[in-house]
Amino acid sequence: MRIVAIFIFLLLSSNLHAQWFQATATASITDGNIDKARKQAIKKAVKDTLLFSGMSIANLQQLSNSKVIGKQLTLSSNGEIKAIQISSEKQEEQRLTVNIKVDIVPNVQQCIGYQFPKSMVISRFAMNVPEQTVHGQIYNLHKEISRIFFNELSLNPYLFNVRGYIDTPLQLGEKYNDKNLSDSLRSLSVEKDSQFVIYGEVNDLSVNFQADNTDRYFYLTIYLYDAFQGHLVFSKQYRQKAPWKYGITEHVNTNSKQFWESPYGEAIIESLDQANIDIAQKMECIIPRARIIAVDSNKIQINLGRKNGLTVGTMLNLSYSSNFKDQFGIDRSSFSLSEQEMKVTQVHENSAILSTLNDYPLSNIQIDDVALIKPLQ
The missing domain is CATH 3.30.1660.40 (FlgT, N-terminal domain)
Incomplete structure (x- = not known):
């Protein structure tokens, strides 16, 4: 680490x-x-x-x-x-x-979405070149990188509400960009109670021991998905080349301070830092969506709470959508035309209860609808 x-x-x-x-x-x-x-x-x-x-x-x-x-x-x-x-x-x-x-100097003119940390989970990255892990016996490097990135994102609770780490392979990335992706992402959003999913793939760890100065390559692709809406938001490739200070048969401990302070370890961290920056820039102004998890008369419960910037008394405009497939199997969204003004009356760590103003009845809102929230201006 x-x-x-x-x-x-x-x-x-x-x-x-x-x-x-x-x-x-x-x-x-x-x-x-x-x-x-x-x-x-x-x-x-x-x-x-x-x-x-x-x-x-x-x-x-x-x-x-x-x-x-x-x-x-x-x-x-x-x-x-x-x-x-x-x-x-x-x-x-x-x-x-x-x-x-x-x-x-804090910026007082921030975008609306900045005040709401977004719910997300991070998945274990895939190792697409296992044959290249033999040199150094760095078979678990992708797992170490995933954990480090999870910890890095968790250190920024003002922007990210990281709700978990998925330590199992997922069918995401370039190979699984098909018509079933939306369904898989929406199922994952329900299972992990989060709007966004971050996934990565290690695509190159090659090293040439014939050269006078041995360098090793690092090539990582990061994917950011909006699981609620079932689509890819952002992907980017990060490439590095750095000196490899280990012998051809030497076993390298990728869980050691020595490795992560080596030139190659620091090059990996530099890539993860840049990915962190890119994701932050992409997400900080996004207005979050919440899943409606309960409906009762003039009240609803959503899966965003204190860790997402909500407090008791917060006044919100709430509009909602339902996802469905049309007769051709294409994903569609039905979005409400009107906005419902609501007030946060109870707030928990990852959920909140909202009530309509003046006890007005709710519109046609159902459990599992997706709500877009905005503070009243």
Whole structure:
């Protein structure tokens, strides 16, 4: 597993809206490239600062194409990170430790969907090239990667409501993109009580021991599905090449600190970090959907709750849909034309009870309908 020492301190600021954080992280130095190690360590520290402060991990995209000028880090775009200063750095053997200060100003004009963490589950990734795991005997690498990604997403409860890890193979990905996919996803959404499913496939772990400097490849595809609606939302490929510091017959412990601090282990983490950023950017403004799990007179119960940003007294517009197949077997949705104004009267961890205003009767809402929720403006 990945073990990184991170120390974060909240510093006082004269600006009531700005917060300075101090963080420390380390990265390995490969082929004497201190600049690359510095950027990796800074990115680790900033990521943990964002998680600690409750900001979106998507802000890490500001570090793309950034440059260190003196003790300052240039930022490539506008966002909640306003400044990054390098306080100190220390080189010890093949590790570089940096201490930074990060100035964060929360964005008060966020999209509606940002305030609602989305329910999701993460599935165990598939190993599509098992024959390539022989070198290093890294037969369970895909399982380790899946668990690490599950833990990474779970660290961001302000955006993701991660409800579980599926430790069994699923028929998802490129090979199973057929007409049965929608049915499989909707069944999975009911079984796991979540709107989104994340799945991955490891497609390349090749290594060439004939070269003077042995490099190993890493190629991962990540899929994000909306299981409620039964379709693929996002997929992306992540490719890395990094030095492989192990012998041709050496057994590698992929559950060790040594492996995850090696250049190859850090390259994998870099891919997972970028996938985390991409998913956050894709999801943060999505307005969540909830499954209606109970109907009683003028009240309904939905499968979103406190962990999804709902509180007692929250006023919501609720519109709902039912999914069905037409005579040709094509998936269709029947969406309500009118919106129902409702108030959250009870809230639990992963569910809430909503009542209509003035005890007005409900429209034709049924159990298992899917509700789109929006706060009243």
